[in-house]
Amino acid sequence: MLVNVAIALGTLLIMEGVAWFTHKYIMHGIMWSWHHSHHNAHKGFFEINDLFSVLFSGVAVGLFVAGLEIPSLWYLAPIAAGVTLYGIGYFVFHDVIVHRRIRIKFNTKNPYLLRIMRAHYVHHKVHTRDGAEAFGFLYAPKKYDKK
Numbered sequence: 001m002l003v004n005v006a007i008a009l010g011t012l013l014i015m016e017g018v019a020w021f022t023h024k025y026i027m028h029g030i031m032w033s034w035h036h037s038h039h040n041a042h043k044g045f046f047e048i049n050d051l052f053s054v055l056f057s058g059v060a061v062g063l064f065v066a067g068l069e070i071p072s073l074w075y076l077a078p079i080a081a082g083v084t085l086y087g088i089g090y091f092v093f094h095d096v097i098v099h100r101r102i103r104i105k106f107n108t109k110n111p112y113l114l115r116i117m118r119a120h121y122v123h124h125k126v127h128t129r130d131g132a133e134a135f136g137f138l139y140a141p142k143k144y145d146k147k
């Protein structure tokens with residue numbers, strides 16, 4: 001049990017690195033045609049960019065099924081749990097708190113949240129594939145604190 005929790009939490013941390021890498025080198029690279037929709041005004045509720053979430057969910061489901069069905073691959077199940085937790089954290093932070101796709105009242109003085117929110121606003125100042133910064137989501141370096 002403890003091993004499972006450790007693997008899930010470790011995966012959660014690694015996922016921020018995976019998300020950062022994907023965002024910086026893939027979404028702002030070869031997959032800009034999808035991510036573009038998230039950096040520019042568009043019609044309707046959904047964005048082509050949402051397909052990335054669908055893709056990540058598919059990966060998590062695949063890992064869950066393999067981890068639960070194949071005894072020797074048991075560790076894939078807690079990895080899938082970590083990926084899913086990250087996905088939830090990402091969605092709540094990125095889509096609800098920053099981009100307000102679901103209308104809720106939310107005000108925070110939490111320094112950690114303010115820092116990652118600020119970092120993501122900085123990321124969105126650039127509407128092109130190149131030249132953006134702050135590719136992380138749930139972690140941002142200290143320089144994004146309000147001065």
Ligand SMILES: [Zn+2]
Binds near residue numbers: 023028039132
């Ligand atoms: Zn971006």
Ligand SMILES: [Zn+2]
Binds near residue numbers: 038094099120124
């Ligand atoms: Zn965004």
